Amino acid sequence: MSSDQPTPGDAQSTQEARIGSGADDRFNSKLREAFGSTPFILTKFDKFMNWVRGSSMFMLQFGIACCSIEMIHTYAIKHDLDRFGAGVPRASPRQADVIIIPGTIVSKFAPRMKRVYDQMPEPKFVVSMGSCTISGGPFQEGYNVIKGAEEVIPVDIHVPGCPPRPEALIYGVAKLQERIANGESSPVTVKPYELEQFGDLEQDELVDKLASEIDEEDLVMRYNWADAP
Amino acid sequence: MHHEFRWTLSLAIARSLRLSTAHSPPEVSRMSLEEPEPSTHGDVGVTEDGLDYAALEALIGDSVIGRESHVNADGFVVRPDDVQAVLGTLKSEAGFDFCSCVTAQEYQDRYESIYHLKKYDDPTQEVSIVVPSPRDDPHNQTATPVHQTAAWHEREAYDLVGIEYDEHPDLRRILLPETWQGHPLSRDYNQDKPQIVTLREHANPLQEDARSASDPDTMFVNIGPHHPATHGVLHVKTTLDGEQIADIEPDIGYLHRCEEQMCQQSTYRHQIMPYPDRWDYVSAGILNEWAYARAAEDLADIEVPEYAQVIRTMSAELCRIAAHALAMGTFALDVFGDFTAVFQYAFRDREVVQNILEDLTGQRLMFNYMRLGGVAWDLPEPREEFFEKVRDFLDELPHKLEEYHDLVTGNEIFQMRCVDTGVLSPEKAKEYGCTGPVARGSGVDYDLRRDDPYGYYDELDWSVITEDGCDNFSRVLVRLREIEESARIIEQCTDLLEEWPEDDREIQANVPRTLRPDPDKEIYRAVEGAKGELGIYIRSDGTDKPARFKIRSPCFSNLHSLAEMSQGEYVPDMIASLGSLDIVLGEVDR
Ligand code: SF4
Numbered sequence: 012m013s014s015d016q017p018t019p020g021d022a023q024s025t026q027e028a029r030i031g032s033g034a035d036d037r038f039n040s041k042l043r044e045a046f047g048s049t050p051f052i053l054t055k056f057d058k059f060m061n062w063v064r065g066s067s068m069f070m071l072q073f074g075i076a077c078c079s080i081e082m083i084h085t086y087a088i089k090h091d092l093d094r095f096g097a098g099v100p101r102a103s104p105r106q107a108d109v110i111i112i113p114g115t116i117v118s119k120f121a122p123r124m125k126r127v128y129d130q131m132p133e134p135k136f137v138v139s140m141g142s143c144t145i146s147g148g149p150f151q152e153g154y155n156v157i158k159g160a161e162e163v164i165p166v167d168i169h170v171p172g173c174p175p176r177p178e179a180l181i182y183g184v185a186k187l188q189e190r191i192a193n194g195e196s197s198p199v200t201v202k203p204y205e206l207e208q209f210g211d212l213e214q215d216e217l218v219d220k221l222a223s224e225i226d227e228e229d230l231v232m233r234y235n236w237a238d239a240p
Numbered sequence: 241m242h243h244e245f246r247w248t249l250s251l252a253i254a255r256s257l258r259l260s261t262a263h264s265p266p267e268v269s270r271m272s273l274e275e276p277e278p279s280t281h282g283d284v285g286v287t288e289d290g291l292d293y294a295a296l297e298a299l300i301g302d303s304v305i306g307r308e309s310h311v312n313a314d315g316f317v318v319r320p321d322d323v324q325a326v327l328g329t330l331k332s333e334a335g336f337d338f339c340s341c342v343t344a345q346e347y348q349d350r351y352e353s354i355y356h357l358k359k360y361d362d363p364t365q366e367v368s369i370v371v372p373s374p375r376d377d378p379h380n381q382t383a384t385p386v387h388q389t390a391a392w393h394e395r396e397a398y399d400l401v402g403i404e405y406d407e408h409p410d411l412r413r414i415l416l417p418e419t420w421q422g423h424p425l426s427r428d429y430n431q432d433k434p435q436i437v438t439l440r441e442h443a444n445p446l447q448e449d450a451r452s453a454s455d456p457d458t459m460f461v462n463i464g465p466h467h468p469a470t471h472g473v474l475h476v477k478t479t480l481d482g483e484q485i486a487d488i489e490p491d492i493g494y495l496h497r498c499e500e501q502m503c504q505q506s507t508y509r510h511q512i513m514p515y516p517d518r519w520d521y522v523s524a525g526i527l528n529e530w531a532y533a534r535a536a537e538d539l540a541d542i543e544v545p546e547y548a549q550v551i552r553t554m555s556a557e558l559c560r561i562a563a564h565a566l567a568m569g570t571f572a573l574d575v576f577g578d579f580t581a582v583f584q585y586a587f588r589d590r591e592v593v594q595n596i597l598e599d600l601t602g603q604r605l606m607f608n609y610m611r612l613g614g615v616a617w618d619l620p621e622p623r624e625e626f627f628e629k630v631r632d633f634l635d636e637l638p639h640k641l642e643e644y645h646d647l648v649t650g651n652e653i654f655q656m657r658c659v660d661t662g663v664l665s666p667e668k669a670k671e672y673g674c675t676g677p678v679a680r681g682s683g684v685d686y687d688l689r690r691d692d693p694y695g696y697y698d699e700l701d702w703s704v705i706t707e708d709g710c711d712n713f714s715r716v717l718v719r720l721r722e723i724e725e726s727a728r729i730i731e732q733c734t735d736l737l738e739e740w741p742e743d744d745r746e747i748q749a750n751v752p753r754t755l756r757p758d759p760d761k762e763i764y765r766a767v768e769g770a771k772g773e774l775g776i777y778i779r780s781d782g783t784d785k786p787a788r789f790k791i792r793s794p795c796f797s798n799l800h801s802l803a804e805m806s807q808g809e810y811v812p813d814m815i816a817s818l819g820s821l822d823i824v825l826g827e828v829d830r
Contacts, residue, residue, distance in 0.1 A: 072468050076495055076826055077521035079472070080566075081605060084594075087587035102468045119417045120465065120473055120494040122439035127466050149514065152505065153498030154424045154431040155416065174605055206439060217434055221419055230439040231419075237432040 057194065064108065064134070065096075065191035068184075071107035071131065072100035076114025078141040078174040085177040097184050104130040109187070111180070112166075115143040115150055116157040122232045125206055128164045136191065138183050139166045142173045149173065157234075163204050206230045284334040291365050299333055300326045308370055311538055311763035315354070315368035320380030321406075323371055327355065327386040335359050336367060337670055339387035341764065341792035343777045344397030346426050351378035351403050355390070356764045356777070356792075360670055360684060363692045363773075368764070379404035382411075389673030392800045400425040400500070415493035415829055425500065458486055461811075465494045469574050469815045472825035476802075476818070483810050488803050492796075496829040503789040508536055508755040509612060512789075517606040519791065520827040523562035523594065524770035526555045526601075529610040534694055535765035535776040536612050540757045545746040546696070547737075548614035553696040554630075554733035555600060555609065557726040562593040563770035564677075564719040564726075567822040571716060572648055574819035575657050582647050589640060592633050599626055612755070614748030619737065630734050637727050641720065649717060658713040662805040662817030665710055672804065673797035676772025677722065678821055681715035683708040688768040700732045712813075712820040719822070754784050764792075771795050771822060791830050795823040 070092075074082070085092050092098040101107045104127045116124060128135070137160070142148030144160040151158060160166050167190065170183035210227035212218050225231065285295040293314040297304055303326050306317035318326050330336040336357040343354040355369040373380045382405035383390035394405045395414040402423030405411055413420060417437045422429050458479050465475040473494035479487040499515055506512045516528035530552060537544060544552075569586025573579055594604045599620045601609040609616050620626050648654055664674070669682040679686055687704040689697040705721045707714035759782030766775030772794030781787035798821050806814035 073466065074472050076472070076497075077518050077605065080522055084587060084591070088584045089588070089591045104466075115495065115497045117494065117496055118420075118435060118437050119496070122437055123465050123473075123494070126439060149518065150497040150499075150502060153501055154429070155496055155498050176604060209436075209438070212436070217421065217436060220421070221436055224419060225436070225438055231436050232439065233434060233436050235434045237434070 061192050061194045065188040068097040068109045068136075068188070068191075069099050069101050069107045070097060071104055071110040071127070072102050073110055073127070074113060075116065075120070076143065078113035078143070081174040081177055082111055082113045082140060082180065085180045090177040090181060092181060092184065095181060095185060095188070097188070104128070105132060107131055108134070109136045109138060109184075111138045111140050111184075112144045112160045113140040113174075115148065116160060116163065117153075117155045118157065118232075118234055119155075121157050121163045121204060122206055122230070125163050125204075125232070136168075136187055137164060137166045138168045138170060138180075138187055140170050140172075140175055140180060140183070142171060145169050145171060154236075157204070161203070165203075204232050204234060206232055286335075286365065291367070293367070296330070296334060296367060300329055306370075308368070308762075310368055311761060312765055313356075313366035313368055315370045315762075317370045317372060320371050320373050323355075323369070323381040323383050324386055326369055327357070327383050330357060330367065330369075331386055335361070336365075338363070339383065339389050339393075339673060340766065340773065341775050341777065341790065342383070342390055342393035342397055343764070343788070343790040344401040344403050344425075345779065345788040345790075346375075346378075346401060348427075350375055351401065353380060353394075353397060353403055354764075354777070355383060355387075356775070360686050363686070363688060363766075366764075368762075373403060378402060379406055381406050382408040384409060387673070388671040389797050389800060392796065396796075399423070402426045413493075415496040417493070424498070463811075463815075465491075470818065471570060471823060474799075474818075474823070474825055474828070476814075478811065478814070480811070484808055485806050485811065485814055486808075488806055488814065490799055490802055492799070492825070492828050494829065495825045497826075499830040500789050500791060503791075504786055507784045508540070508757070508786065509751070509753065509784070512536075512786075513610060513612075514606065514608045517608060518826060519793065519830060520563070520770055520774070520795070520824045521605065522566045522770070522824055523590065523597075523605060524559050524824075525605065525607040526552070526559045526597075526609055527563075527767065527769045528774060529607070530556055530695070531765070531767045531769065531774040531776050533610045533612060534767055535763055535778055536755075538765055539761060539763045539778055539780065540612070540751075540755050542613045542751055543749055544614055545749055547740055547745050548747050548749075549696045550733050550736050550740075551615050551619065551747070552610065553700070554730050554737070555597065555607075555615075556695070557729045557733075558593050558597055559607075560726045560770050561723050561730075562590050562597075564723050565590050565593070567719055568644065568648065568716060571816075571819040571822070572654075575816050576651070576653050582644070585640070585643065585647070596626075596629055596633060599629065611748055611751075613751040614746075616747075618745060618747050623738075627734055627738055630730065634727050634731055634734075637723070641723060644720060649713070649720065655713065657812070657816050658711065658716065658820070659709070660711050660713075661809060661813040662712040662820060663710050664801055664805050668804050669710075669801065672801035674772070674801055675794050676769070676798070677715055677718040678772065678798045678801070680704070680706045681718045681820075682710045688766055688773060692766070694767060696733070696736075697729070700729055702728045702732075712816045715820040715822075756780075756782060756784050758782065766792065769794055771824065771827065772798060774827075793827040793830060795821075795825075795827045796830075799823050799828055 086098055139160040147156045147158040150156045168183045168187045170179050172179055209225045209229045209231045284299050285292045303318045303322035304316045308315035336359055338358040338360050339355055340358050341356045345352055351373045353371045357367050359365050371380045382394055394408055397403050398411055399413040399415050419436055419438055458481050461478045461480055463476040464470040465473045475491035477489045477491055478485055502515055503512050516532045517525035519528050565586045569583045572582035598604050601607040664682050666682045666684050669679050669684050683706055685706050690704050702725045705718050707718050757780035762779045764777040766773045774794055775792030777790040778786045779788040805817045
C-alpha cells in the first residue's frame, strides 16, 4: 500500500479508487483502464478459453532425433521459450497440450508415437519440426523412414529446416498460439497410417505370412510404402 | 586446486556411505588398476616395422583359404566354421583383443562378414578376418564366445544383410521390427513392398498370470521408448527382482533411419558429407565428418594441406567440448533432476561454442564443413575478431569448469548416486568393445587421436585422460577433464592459425570433381569421435558411389555394456549408468 492512499471520505469515483494513482502502481494496466470500474469481462466463453489455451501451453517433453537438440536449445537459456507462455515441458503425455515432433520417424517408432499422441487429452496441438517430419527430409528414400509426421498424426504447424533454428521454432509456436487464440481447429490428415487390429487387416500375401507370428487382437500399423508420396 | 581437494574429500565420505549399504557392488580398488598388468597376450607378428602378416598367417595356418589386401590392413579369408578358432588364437597368441567392427555385405556370388580386429594397446596393428559364405544359404560361425561385442554386430548383420550366425546366443533382429520382411541391405530387397509393424501391449506385470513362471517374484518394467531419461528413443526392457535389476535388455532401432543405405546411394565427393553430421547429432558433427573424410581420403589417396588440418583439429575439438557439455548437462538432469542450474549452464556454454562454430561454418548444428581434401572455406574475416571470440571462450573456461566441479562432481548427492555404481571393469569394457570416455573411465588408455594419429594431433601438446574408478562417476569426470584438454588443443591451434603465413593458407587439396576409387578397394578407418571410436568401412566398385558403406558407431558398442553395468543394481542406478554412457540414438541406430 502506498502512503498516499486517499483517506476515507475523500470524494473519488470508483474507477479512481480501483486504479489508484502513481505511475509505479503495478496494478494499473491498459486493460484496467479500458474496463474502468467494471469488474467483469464480457466475452464468449469459447473465445476466453482459446485465449487461455494459447497463452499457457504445456509442451510434451518428446525428443526423437537431431532436431530435438535444437528444441532443447529453444527451451534453454538463450532462447527461453517460456517467455512466450509455452515452456513447461511435461514428461507425461497426459499433462501436455502440445507435442513438438522433433525428428525422423521410422517404422518402429510410428506406432509408439501414435500411442503417445492418443494419450494426450483434447484439445491437443502438433508442431512438426524439421524437414524429416515434413517429408522424411534427408532420409526420405530410406527403406525404414515414414515420409512425414502427417502420415501418422494430424499436424497444425510445420516448421521447415534441417534443423530449424530455435528462432524458427519459436515463430512456429507463436503462430500456433495465434491459431489457437483464433479458434482455428486442427487439420485432418489425409490417409494416415492407423493402428488397427491385425485381424481387421485385409487378407493378402503378407498378412498370411505373418499370421502365425501376430495375434488377431494385436495392434499393428501397415505401411504401404509404394503409395507414399 | 582447492575444488579438487574438496571433491576428493566428500568422495571418500560418499564411498564409505555406499559401502555400508547392503547391495553395494563389488568394490573395485582404484589402486590396483593404476599400473596396467603385464600383458599375458602373446605378440606374434609384431616387428619393429609393422605387422608381419606372414607370421600371423602361419599362426592360424590351416584355416586360411586366401589373402586379401585392404588399404588399412591385410585380410585373411578363413573357412566359415573356423571363425572362433581363428579369432581365439589371434586374441590369445597375437594380442588382437579388440573386435572393432563386423561388416557384412553381399556380393554377386557370395556373402561376406569381415571382422575388423585391432589391439587396445596399439590400434595401428590391424588385421581383417574375412569370412565368405554361400549365397543360397549364408551362414557362418559366430564370434560371440571370443568377443562379446560381436553378439550385437552379428545381430545387425543378420538384420540388415541376412547372414545367419551359427551358435549365436540370441540371433534376432536388432534394428528393424521383429515382423519385418526381408533384409534391406541385401541385393534383391524390394523397398516398395508393404510392411506390418506391431504395437504389442506388454502384459501387466502385477497380474498373477503375467508373472514369470520360473521366478514368480520378478516383475517386468518397460522404460521407454518415450521416456525423459532414455536420451531419445530407446526402449529398455527391465526385469526386476524387488528393486534390483535381474535382467535388462536395451531394445534399439527406434531411430534407424537407413544411414548406410543413404551413404551407399550418394556420391563420394559431396553428397555423403552431410550425413555424418546426423549420426552423433549433439554438435559432434565435425568429428563425425572427419571419420568419413579420413576414410575416403585414404581410399582415394588424397593429401590434406596442413593448414586445413589445423582448422579441422580446432573445429573438431570445439565440437567435442559442446558434446561433452551436453553429456554433463543431461546427466545432471537424469541424476538429480537439475533442470535449473547445471543443465542451463551447460546449454549456456554450448551456445557460446555454437556461435563460434556458426561463424566458422555457417551452421549451428549440421555443419557440413569438411570437404574431401580439406575444409569448405577459410576462417571468417576479420580473422582477429574470430580469434578473439575463441580466446574469450577459452579464457572463461577454467572458471566455468570449476563451477561444474563445484556443482556436479563436488556435489554429495551426485557422488552418492554415481560413485561405485554402474561398475564396468577394464576387462569387460574391452570385451564389449567400449571406447571413448566409457573405456577411459574404466582405465583403458585408448584414444585414437594419440594412438593412431591423424590431423594435427601429434604435433600438439595434450594428454589422454583416464580414470580408474570404472564407475558412473569416473565416466563423467573423464568428460569434464577432456574438456580441459580440448581447450589446450584449441588454444595451440589458434596460435598456429594466427601466425600462419598468408600466402600458404591452402584450405583444400586439388580433388577431382568426381571421385572413382579403384574397384574392389576396401578400407576401414576410424577417428576418435565424441563418444569413442567412430569407424567407417568403405568398399568401392569403381563407380562414384560406395558399394558398401558401414558405420562403426561407438555408442552401439558402449550401449551393449549396459547390461553388464546394471546387473543387480537399483533402477535409478541403471538410469545413472545410461546417462554416463552418453549415448546418442542417432548413432546407435544409424
Ligand atoms: S530435419 Fe534434419 S535435423 Fe531435423 S531430425 Fe531430420 S535430419 Fe535431423
